[in-house]
Amino acid sequence: MALAAAHLRIARPTNNIEALLPFYRDGLGFDIVGQFADHEGFDGIMLSLKSAGYHLEFTRAAGHDAGRAPTRDNLLIFYLPDSSAFNKAVEQMGRSGFPPVPSFNPYWDRCGKTFEDPDGYRIVLANMPSPHWATMKGLRFWLAAALLRAVAVIGQEQTGNHVDWPRWCGKVYEAGYPNFDPGGQIVVPTPIPGDPLVHVQFAPRYSLYLDSEEKGEFIVNAAFSQYHGKAWPKTNTSRADKLVFSINLVGNGDPLVQNLVTINTTNNIFSFDLSLLKTSLEPIQLVLYGAPEGGDPAWTATSSVFYLPEKRNGSVTRIDNLNGGLWFRNAASKHRFEPLFAYGFYSSYDGFLRNKNNSEIQQYADLGLNAITPLTIYNDSAAEFAYMDKINLKFMYNLRERYKNLTEVHDNVLAARDAESIFAYWSADEPDGWQDPFSAPMLAYDLIRSLDPYATVVLNCQNYYFAEYSAAADILMADVYPIGINSTFSKWGTECNITHGDCGCDNCEGTVQDVPNRLDTLSLYESYLARFPPKPKVFSPQSFHGQDYWIRDPSPPESHVMVALSLNHGAASIISWLYPTSSLLARAHGALSRVITNSPVVDFLFGARPVPLGVKAPGTELVDAAGWIVGGKMLVCVVNGGYANVERAVEVDVGNGTVVSAVHWGSVPWKLEEGKLKVSGLGGMEVSMVVVELRGSG
Numbered sequence: 139m140a141l142a143a144a145h146l147r148i149a150r151p152t153n154n155i156e157a158l159l160p161f162y163r164d165g166l167g168f169d170i171v172g173q174f175a176d177h178e179g180f181d182g183i184m185l186s187l188k189s190a191g192y193h194l195e196f197t198r199a200a201g202h203d204a205g206r207a208p209t210r211d212n213l214l215i216f217y218l219p220d221s222s223a224f225n226k227a228v229e230q231m232g233r234s235g236f237p238p239v240p241s242f243n244p245y246w247d248r249c250g251k252t253f254e255d256p257d258g259y260r261i262v263l264a265n266m267p268s269p270h271w272a273t274m275k276g277l278r279f280w281l282a283a284a285l286l287r288a289v290a291v292i293g294q295e296q297t298g299n300h301v302d303w304p305r306w307c308g309k310v311y312e313a314g315y316p317n318f319d320p321g322g323q324i325v326v327p328t329p330i331p332g333d334p335l336v337h338v339q340f341a342p343r344y345s346l347y348l349d350s351e352e353k354g355e356f357i358v359n360a361a362f363s364q365y366h367g368k369a370w371p372k373t374n375t376s377r378a379d380k381l382v383f384s385i386n387l388v389g390n391g392d393p394l395v396q397n398l399v400t401i402n403t404t405n406n407i408f409s410f411d412l413s414l415l416k417t418s419l420e421p422i423q424l425v426l427y428g429a430p431e432g433g434d435p436a437w438t439a440t441s442s443v444f445y446l447p448e449k450r451n452g453s454v455t456r457i458d459n460l461n462g463g464l465w466f467r468n469a470a471s472k473h474r475f476e477p478l479f480a481y482g483f484y485s486s487y488d489g490f491l492r493n494k495n496n497s498e499i500q501q502y503a504d505l506g507l508n509a510i511t512p513l514t515i516y517n518d519s520a521a522e523f524a525y526m527d528k529i530n531l532k533f534m535y536n537l538r539e540r541y542k543n544l545t546e547v548h549d550n551v552l553a554a555r556d557a558e559s560i561f562a563y564w565s566a567d568e569p570d571g572w573q574d575p576f577s578a579p580m581l582a583y584d585l586i587r588s589l590d591p592y593a594t595v596v597l598n599c600q601n602y603y604f605a606e607y608s609a610a611a612d613i614l615m616a617d618v619y620p621i622g623i624n625s626t627f628s629k630w631g632t633e634c635n636i637t638h639g640d641c642g643c644d645n646c647e648g649t650v651q652d653v654p655n656r657l658d659t660l661s662l663y664e665s666y667l668a669r670f671p672p673k674p675k676v677f678s679p680q681s682f683h684g685q686d687y688w689i690r691d692p693s694p695p696e697s698h699v700m701v702a703l704s705l706n707h708g709a710a711s712i713i714s715w716l717y718p719t720s721s722l723l724a725r726a727h728g729a730l731s732r733v734i735t736n737s738p739v740v741d742f743l744f745g746a747r748p749v750p751l752g753v754k755a756p757g758t759e760l761v762d763a764a765g766w767i768v769g770g771k772m773l774v775c776v777v778n779g780g781y782a783n784v785e786r787a788v789e790v791d792v793g794n795g796t797v798v799s800a801v802h803w804g805s806v807p808w809k810l811e812e813g814k815l816k817v818s819g820l821g822g823m824e825v826s827m828v829v830v831e832l833r834g835s836g
Contacts, residue, residue: 146192147184148214150259151204155183155196157256162194164609165234165253166227166261169577176200207258210242215250215262224250224265231263232388232423235440296573297603298322307571308602311640313631320637322570322603324663327365336360336401337367338437339670340385340426343407344465345457345612346444346591349417354443356385356395357460358426359404359670366668368437370401371430381437383428385410388440394424405460415445419591444591452556454592457612459671463710463744464594464613468558470530477744478561479710480509480532481731483681483717487514490718496525502717503531505728508735511536511564511713516553527558534596534713535560538567541582542574548585555590562594562613570602571644579610596676600644600656604663614660614673617715618700619643619680620652622690629686642687650779650823653677653700654762657707676711677704681719681727691719694726695823701730702777702803702825706748706764733802739827742766742773752791755784761820763790765830771799772830776806778820790815794833803827 152158162168168185171193175181179200186193198204218224228238228251241252241262250264298308298320305311308320343355360381385395385408394410415422421442428437453468456475466478483502485491490498491514499522502510511534516523526533535554540546554560563586566579583595598615599607608614625641625648628634634641646652657675664672679700683691692700701712714727733739745768753776755761760780766773776790791814798810804826808815815830 147195148192149195149197150257151202152196152198152257153204154256155181155198158196159183160234161236161253161255165231165236167230168194204257207260210254210258210260212258213246213252213260213262215246215264217264217266219266221265224263227263229420229423232425232440233421233442237388237425237438237440297576298573301573305573306640307568307600307644308573309638309640311628311630311632311638317633317638320602323601324604324666327666329364333369334362334364334402335367336370336381336437337363337365337668338381338383338426338428338439339441339668340424340439341441341459341671342443343458343460345459345594346446346454347412347415348446348448348454349412350448351412353409354412354415354445356408356410357671358383358385358399358406358408360399360401360406360428361404362402365666368435371432371434380431381428382431383426383437385424385426387415388423388425399428407460412445415443417445417447419446419588446591449592452592453558453560455561455594457594457671457674458744461744461747462672462674462708464561464674465744466532466561468530470558477740478509478532479712479735479740479743480534480561480676481712481727481735482507482509482511482532483714483719483727484511484513484678485717487512487518491519491522494521496522499525499531500529503529505724506732506735507728508532508731509534509561509711509713510717515550523554523557530559532559532561533557534562534564536564537582537586538564541565541567542578544581544585547582548589551586551589555593560593562596563590564596564615566597566599566607566610568598568600568617569607570599570604573602574607576603576606579607583610598676598678601659601663604660605667608660608663608673612673613676613710615676615678615713616653616656616660616704616709617678618646618653618656619682619688619715620646620648620650621680621692621696622683622688623648642685650696650699650703651760653679654703654707657704657709661708674710675704675708676713677701677709679704679712679714679727681714681723682716691723693823694722697723697726698730698825699777699779699823701727701734702775702827703762703779705734705743706750706762706775706777708748710744730803733827738800738829739773739802742768742771742829745769748775754787754789754791755820756786758782758784761788765792767832770832770834772832773802774815774826774828774830776815776820776826778822778824781822783822784820786819788817788820792830795830796833797831798828799831800829801827802829 162185171186172184180197182197184193184195236253238251239254241247246252246262249266250262252260252262254260303310303315338360340356340358347354379401380398384393386393395408397408399406424441426439455466464478465475467473467475509532513536565582569579586595594612596613597611598617620643623642625646628639628641632639680692746766748764751763751765753761753763758780761778763776806817806826808817
């Protein structure tokens with residue numbers, strides 16, 4: 139019969155294609171194989187599993203309401219007879235934010251798990267043979283292929299539009315190619331009219347716990363939002379502003395926390411006994427169920443936590459999801475977690491490590507730098523890595539040239555994972571620029587974390603399919619190199635703008651303000667994606683020139699200003715490109731590193747998130763200030779991001795501040811009067827860090 143060999147398309151209308159994507163792409167593992175916009179009034183997207191004999195199509199027609207699923211028994215069923223594959227598929231749905239729902243037909247609850255997409259249509263993962271299993275592909279192929287990916291080399295196919303044209307970050311940059319919108323940019327969600335919604339999210343306080351610890355904590359948010367969540371019911375009960383919630387294990391339903399949280403609050407902390415968990419090298423899936431006191435409507439949210447066996451060989455790094463910093467332990471810290479603000483350089487192999495001279499590595503550390511990203515691997519520099527361990531020089535391991543070769547990823551992680559000083563793996567380097575396959579960073583990430591769940595993964599990207607690429611990292615890097623560029627016209631003889639050209643610093647204006655703008659933008663993108671917790675940010679400052687993009691190095695004051703601005707806007711580490719640099723810049727970064735990587739400054743930076751402070755600086759908008767409040771004191775960082783002096787009085791609002799008790803950087807003669815730091819003027823490219831006592835702290 140001819141139909142037996144036909145490829146099958148399953149098509150369905152929807153009102154919101156974007157809302158369906160995380161369910162089918164992230165949860166079920168479908169790939170986007172085609173899409174179109176405004177085709178005779180229709181937008182559409184097609185998704186498939188590699189080698190499957192079918193694909194799904196979702197279409198949206200302008201001005202037409204597609205409605206929701208007519209019943210709870212409209213199902214797509216995937217048969218997964220292998221229990222291990224079935225459990226992995228269920229866990230992947232949970233990790234992607236989709237807990238199972240009770241099936242309308244109890245039969246499917248007895249032999250599988252049911253999941254509901256945002257339109258109300260359901261899929262079933264059935265742990266049983268198919269009536270025609272010999273011909274089934276789909277998820278069976280997907281899960282079987284995942285087992286082979288550890289030894290596979292990811293294909294070199296590119297993503298986006300016009301793949302046969304030379305592009306960077308999706309944009310054509312050479313002369314002779316027409317300007318076109320590359321697509322893939324993050325866009326502002328459409329606000330939902332009416333009263334603010336309540337968006338419930340939660341996460342563990344720390345990204346991992348060890349079985350030597352007794353207590354863990356959860357962060358619970360119940361914030362108002364115009365974009366995400368659902369409406370709070372109008373009620374007159376005395377507890378109408380409280381959400382009653384329970385955080386449970388997905389596997390057996392056991393509760394870890396049962397409590398209340400006030401509506402429109404964030405960063406609520408709830409402790410739980412870690413003894414309720416069983417250690418696992420895989421993330422433990424969690425679900426939050428919540429409701430008003432009256433019980434309707436219900437909220438659900440998902441998260442996960444690592445609860446790992448104690449590790450005595452090598453290091454452990456975890457993320458503080460409350461304050462955004464890294465905490466690190468190894469033998470040198472006597473296996474106690476300590477704050478790690480990593481400050482250093484990417485270090486050249488040919489110009490530095492190839493010398494096989496440990497005294498040069500010691501000279502690097504003696505500058506005051508506490509971290510390094512060596513552009514080498516264990517096969518070439520085992521003795522140098524051993525010396526970094528010996529002097530406790532923290533390092534991020536470089537996988538950027540080989541991250542798509544999962545065999546090499548596997549071998550290198552096994553070589554590095556027991557090092558005393560490793561705190562992260564650098565996986566994909568600008569996959570948005572190289573237009574790497576969307577799957578490549580996530581495959582590398584999954585493999586790295588499966589081999590070494592005690593470390594973190596770093597990736598840098600900007601705004602070309604940010605959602606897809608940035609999902610494959612624990613930490614995001616912002617490499618902003620704005621000094622000495624022409625931000626409007628490139629060496630390729632083309633104009634630079636948001637859809638065209640390459641000027642060396644993507645979507646930059648060529649000023650130090652590009653640094654806070656990039657960091658703020660990444661955080662804004664994450665908020666649009668409803669991502670919680672937000673990922674820590676590493677700032678990669680410019681410490682070089684050349685390549686026909688950059689006509690000069692930054693000056694030391696420019697370097698200090700860029701780093702200080704990054705602190706004010708949430709950077710949790712500094713890794714500058716590239717060492718060896720000029721002795722002037724090496725000393726400049728080392729001097730600042732000595733201040734911000736050690737107590738008491740690092741205790742402020744990792745004890746709270748920065749809060750913008752009000753600044754009055756007549757004649758300029760380039761003075762930037764932020765504060766960190768810890769233990770009745772505030773660290774204040776004030777930055778003049780302009781080259782010109784501010785010749786008039788500058789005031790920084792520090793609320794209930796009473797006196798300046800310490801100066802950690804700069805020589806600005808601040809006076810504190812009526813809750814304001816005041817000075818008669820600020821020099822161009824000037825940075826000041828002081829500690830202010832707060833009223834009532836005694």
